[in-house]
Amino acid sequence: MSAPEEPAPYGGGTPAPPAGPAAPAAPAAKRVRTHHLRELKERGERFSMLTAYDQYTAGIFDEAGIEVLLVGDSASNNVYGNETSLPVTVEELLPLTRAVSRSVRRALVVGDLPFGSYQASPEQAYLTAVRFMKEGGAHCVKLEGGVEMAPQIEKLTRGGIPVMAHIGFTPQSEHTLGGYRVQGRGETAERVLADARAVQDAGAFAVVMEMVPGDVAAQVTRELVIPTIGIGAGAGCDGQVLVWQDAFGLRTGRMPRFVRQYADLHGTLLQAARDYDADVKAGTFPAEEHTF
Numbered sequence: 001m002s003a004p005e006e007p008a009p010y011g012g013g014t015p016a017p018p019a020g021p022a023a024p025a026a027p028a029a030k031r032v033r034t035h036h037l038r039e040l041k042e043r044g045e046r047f048s049m050l051t052a053y054d055q056y057t058a059g060i061f062d063e064a065g066i067e068v069l070l071v072g073d074s075a076s077n078n079v080y081g082n083e084t085s086l087p088v089t090v091e092e093l094l095p096l097t098r099a100v101s102r103s104v105r106r107a108l109v110v111g112d113l114p115f116g117s118y119q120a121s122p123e124q125a126y127l128t129a130v131r132f133m134k135e136g137g138a139h140c141v142k143l144e145g146g147v148e149m150a151p152q153i154e155k156l157t158r159g160g161i162p163v164m165a166h167i168g169f170t171p172q173s174e175h176t177l178g179g180y181r182v183q184g185r186g187e188t189a190e191r192v193l194a195d196a197r198a199v200q201d202a203g204a205f206a207v208v209m210e211m212v213p214g215d216v217a218a219q220v221t222r223e224l225v226i227p228t229i230g231i232g233a234g235a236g237c238d239g240q241v242l243v244w245q246d247a248f249g250l251r252t253g254r255m256p257r258f259v260r261q262y263a264d265l266h267g268t269l270l271q272a273a274r275d276y277d278a279d280v281k282a283g284t285f286p287a288e289e290h291t292f
């Protein structure tokens with residue numbers, strides 16, 4: 001489950017075949033690159049994005065045809081057990097980013113810059129983003145903020161690092177925004193529009209819109225030439241993103257309203273663990289065939 005470290009150019013060479021005889025010729029994977037998302041938008045085609053934080057989930061989502069995998073700073077609360085995304089560090093996210101980027105054949109891998117690692121200055125943002133590209137193997141990075149992050153987005157883009165912006169509700173600013181709240185209702189819609197225009201003008205190749213009223217998100221999507229990716233922003237966006245533990249039911253408890261649950265992995269794993277436990281305690285596992 002490993003991909004070549006240097007991605008082949010789009011539609012270009014076949015990845016080096018695995019060593020050894022009888023390895024079936026793997027079909028050349030057409031890697032999703034930033035400009036392909038824009039081409040999809042121009043053709044009126046939607047695309048999907050999920051978070052991923054490890055090898056197996058990244059490989060499965062890639063195989064399923066999910067175009068974009070985000071190694072989210074949401075690893076803070078979905079991997080590391082924190083309550084919010086604020087505490088997670090660059091040092092904690094880099095190994096997860098590396099695991100994901102090594103495990104995809106096709107998907108675009110986005111490294112999510114954590115709180116405090118880019119806001120101080122464009123230079124800080126650039127140095128952090130370079131680590132996600134070099135050490136994490138990310139193909140691009142995401143950062144939160146609109147008008148106020150334009151200098152960071154310009155610096156990274158000019159330095160060869162594609163940037164996905166993130167506007168609307170930006171979880172790293174929950175203490176400034178006053179909690180988990182929809183952004184852009186009523187007259188604050190203008191703020192969302194201004195942020196969207198600013199990140200596009202600064203060079204972002206796409207923009208996530210989180211918890212924005214559907215009509216506002218649809219208007220932004222019509223107005224921008226870069227693709228919009230919604231989470232709690234309605235079906236008018238060019239793409240959609242969800243945290244995979246929410247979408248596939250690994251996590252339980254109160255869900256944001258924007259989540260649809262596609263599987264019950266919590267239930268599946270709970271039952272499997274109980275079955276294993278019962279077999280061990282009954283002495284029925286291991287059986288003869290598991291014994292040397």
Ligand SMILES: Nc1nc(=O)c2c([nH]1)NC[C@@H]1CN(c3ccc(C(=O)N[C@@H](CCC(=O)O)C(=O)O)cc3)CN21
Nearest residue numbers: 074077078085171180181182243246251255256257258
């Ligand atoms: N598991 C998980 N899922 C996420 O979607 C997610 C994370 N973690 N961590 C980082 C951020 C935080 N996000 C969140 C967290 C909570 C709500 C939430 O509670 N929303 C409520 C209130 C909305 C309102 O009242 O305006 C909802 O019902 O949607 C939304 C987004 C999105 N991200």
Ligand SMILES: CC(C)C(=O)C(=O)O
Nearest residue numbers: 051072073074112208
């Ligand atoms: C919710 C998505 C967009 C995100 O930023 C994350 O998972 O960290």
Ligand SMILES: [Mg+2]
Nearest residue numbers: 072073074112
């Ligand atoms: Mg994030």
